[in-house]
Amino acid sequence: MPIAFVHSTNPAEALLTPEPIRLPRLPIPDLHSTLQKYVQSLIPFLRDQEIREGVPFEAAIRERFKWAAELEGGIGSDCQKRLIELDKQSPRNWLDDNFWIKKAYHEWRAPLIVNSNWWLAFYNDDTVPRHVVDGQEAQGLSGITFWQVRRAAWMVYRVLDFKDKLEQQEIYPLTTRTGLWFRNTVEQMFYTCRIPQHNCDALSPQPTHTHPNARKIVLMIDDHIYAIEVYRPDGSLVNPSEIEHRMLEAVRDFDERARSGERVVPVGILTADERDIWASNFEHLRSLSLNNARILETIQQSIFAVSLDAHTLGQSSGATGTPAEVNKHLHNIRSSIDGRNRWFDKAITLIVESNTRAGAMGEHSPCDALVPSIVMEYAIVQPIDDNTFIPMQDVARARSSSVDRVDGWERLDFDVDARMRIACQGALGRAKAIIADSDDAVYWFNDFGSDWIKNEARLSPDAFVQMALQLAWYKTRGEFTAVYETVLTRLFDRGRTETIRSYTEDSRAWILSMMGISASVKRRHELLRRAIQTHTKLTREAAAGRGIDRHLLGLRLMLLSGERASLFDDSLFARSQTWKLSTSGLSAGHLFRGTGFGAPCSDGYGINYLIAPDMVKFCVESKFSCPLTSTVHFHTAVAESMLDMQALCTEVALFPSHL
Missing domain, CATH: 3.30.559.10 (Chloramphenicol acetyltransferase-like domain)
Structure with a gap:
């Protein structure tokens, strides 16, 4: 059974609760207790050191207890007082308000790809025809299949439906401690992007709910970037069929450009690079034009990202469900074939391959992976509802018709110069090296x-x-x-x-x-x-x-x-x-x-x-x-x-x- 979702019996009543539940502040542990526990945690290391290096255990442990006592009675006491004072000045949390994200994530200069981002591969959707899952689907545009777009549209809708229900307190209401913590945490995974900066990164400020970018998701197709509006100006969620239609318009635009021989510079690969290198390239990219600054802002403020891959990694290596096939699926969600068609800085990216295999990848600093995994379970626990879409044969017939063109989508084409082209080539080579070195596999016991x-x-x-x-x-x-x-x-x-x-x-x-x-x-x-x-x-x-x-x-x-x-x-x-x-x-x-x-x-x-x-x-x-x-x-x-x-x-x- 999937994770059970906590429902409020009366959402309206929950909103009228006169005394809302408040979570307690994260405590600062007792100094003596922490130091004693720490020295106790060293015992297995000191036991091993005695055997391997001949250092007497009793003398070594006594020395650590002595150092702990000196710390507690000296500078450690001052540090504890400073930490307590910092806690008093912190709005919510002495750790998270001040230095956790910085020290755990943003000061780390290693590329996000493989090293920091998490990844999650989903089971296939049972409503997708078997021949599609087996890679035998011919209906599509330049490698992007119509079933692929449909599954992506459905998952987008389900994620947004979860987000809306959470905000309306239909699930995880604020009348429970779990609901309060979960809602506060989920808020960090949408409308969020990591911003490269020299020495220490930052998170982008979130837009207001009325900002136009707050109505959009970012769609990537073979390094082409699009913005898709998924909310109407009045704040209502676009239905799944309309999301599909708007995504298909972007796919059709990509197809026309691909057939004409147009190739975009894969700017997204820069997000897979070492952070200080990306910070320098980010500054240059943004400075090239107001258009670039606007695109970067749109990506940062969008709800989340979606990547449609014009391939299924390892499709010919084995039948569906074999260990080799599952691991290839994991590899594609982790990094794609070569790090392209991703924006690794984005907090959440849904990824769908040509045979409809799907998963999610995310930047770790806004929230820990358990939270998006709960959202993703909601997104995929209900298979595609065919009643919400037009018949697939009609999609294929309508793809070439200019009558059915719709609004609600736009190209996001960067202006690039020679420096950016060279930077992308360098980043691509470094990403390929990281991917080639990653020995990543799942074992089903x-x-x-x-x-x-x-x-x-x-x-x-x-x-x-x-x-x-x-x-x-x-x-x-x-x-x-x-x-x-x-x-x-x-x-x-x-x-x-x-x-x-x-x-x-x-x-x-x-x-x-x-x-x-x-x-x-x-x-x-x-x-x-x-x-x-x-x-x-x-x-x-x-x-x-x-x-x-x-x-x-x-x-x-x-x-x-x-x-x-x-x-x-x-x-x-x-x-x-x-x-x-x-x-x-x-x-x-x-x-x-x-x-x-x-x-x-x-x-x-x-x-x-x-x-x-x-x-x-x-x-x-x-x-x-x-x-x-x-x-x-x-x-x-x-x-x-x-x-x-x-x-x-x-x-x-x-x-x-x-x-």
């Missing part, structure tokens, strides 16, 4: 899912999967690493995320027991349960605003020039935050074929997983250039680890008295 983990093993599904990932890492690398897991702080106003430090003393002890021969089955099971209990405790603390990594970030940023702290200068401080296993759970993923995000470390993995009742989808990205990583080999190790854990739990359940 079908042996069991959350039902077995909860009902038979009686364990937390998320913690179970986290342990499997750590065991798989050790199997493939023979060492331990810091593990990052995302948890939402949605209990709080403008809450974003906190880190769960999943690698713990207990997870380390359990993994060593699994890799050795001396521990009994009973002992291994006891250690597994303890590791999962510890992970669950850390998850609850982080979700409740009592995590440590955001607080540590805030404390370090409160240091004045010349102020130092031994605890922060310690090499383990950086090592314990070098997330070679960067992980995040999304949802059950009933409507998603796969998802993903890039590995933050060149010798690590970026892992997004979807735990369904009867399966788990492991979506893994690493780098081909690293000899230490292999997505396929890691998939194999994860599957082995999951089955090892099932066998362990099953043996304990079946033969408790014999162990």
Whole structure:
């Protein structure tokens, strides 16, 4: 079943609530508690250091506790007071109002493609004829099929319908805490674009609802850019058939230009470049003409983007539904063939291939991927309603008729010079290199899912999967690493995320027991349960605003020039935050074929997983250039680890008295 949407029983009554619910402010954790938890999180690293480097554990841990005490009694206390004062001056949230987006995203200069943007591949729409899905559709214009446009139009309508229902409080009403947090978060994903700037990017200011650009989406077709009006001047949503008609007009315009031999400079590829390079090119592009400045503003202020690809990546490589075909689908959503026909700065882009395969890709800084995934589930849970469109045969007949031309769309053609042409060529080459190095694939583990983990093993599904990932890492690398897991702080106003430090003393002890021969089955099971209990405790603390990594970030940023702290200068401080296993759970993923995000470390993995009742989808990205990583080999190790854990739990359940 897809995610259930929270409906208000009486939207009008919700609007008249005299005392609206308010979310509490994100707390600043207690300084002593954070420092003690932090030192405790170093224990597995120090245990390993003792074995590998001969550094005595007891002496090393005492030294860290001493540094923590010095920090707490000295400059750390001043930093805590400064952070509290900053919180008092912050409108909503000491973290999000001041430095989270900047430090986590906008100061990062790496290209967004693969490295930062998330991607999500949808299941096919069952109403689309089979021959279309199989790539045998001939009806279309210059590689863009009519069914492709129809599915795109339907998804656009459904996303906008969700947005309107949310604003009208028909779903996620403001009378619930979930509704309040969700609405505040969703507001960040529409009408938003990342703006390249030197050293640190920014988010574009959102237009007023009456601004003409707030009625538009941006449509990209083979690097041609169009604006499509999806709301009328009175604010009412255009119906699906009319959205399709307007998109078809843009497709027809593209077809006429393509047939005449016209080729546009692929300006969108500049958004795939290193951020400071793009910032320089952005300034030059905007300065070339008032027309360019207007187009950039339209793209930034539009509701979201849509890309129609005149291809289906990997169509001939295998039948629909094979692992190879699914992975090719993921690759196209992630980056397209070569990074073209995308505007990577846009917060949300719907992507539809010629055979109607579809997905979404987004810029990460406005909101975290769970939020758009909920919107996308709403968009695709209902298949195309044929009753809202004219028969497909009539679309084909009418495509060449000038009588049926409509308004509500426009070309967005940039003025370019020689510098821009050269810049696009350079950006294209760099994007191709990033794509070629991305070892990205999904593995559908079908042996069991959350039902077995909860009902038979009686364990937390998320913690179970986290342990499997750590065991798989050790199997493939023979060492331990810091593990990052995302948890939402949605209990709080403008809450974003906190880190769960999943690698713990207990997870380390359990993994060593699994890799050795001396521990009994009973002992291994006891250690597994303890590791999962510890992970669950850390998850609850982080979700409740009592995590440590955001607080540590805030404390370090409160240091004045010349102020130092031994605890922060310690090499383990950086090592314990070098997330070679960067992980995040999304949802059950009933409507998603796969998802993903890039590995933050060149010798690590970026892992997004979807735990369904009867399966788990492991979506893994690493780098081909690293000899230490292999997505396929890691998939194999994860599957082995999951089955090892099932066998362990099953043996304990079946033969408790014999162990």
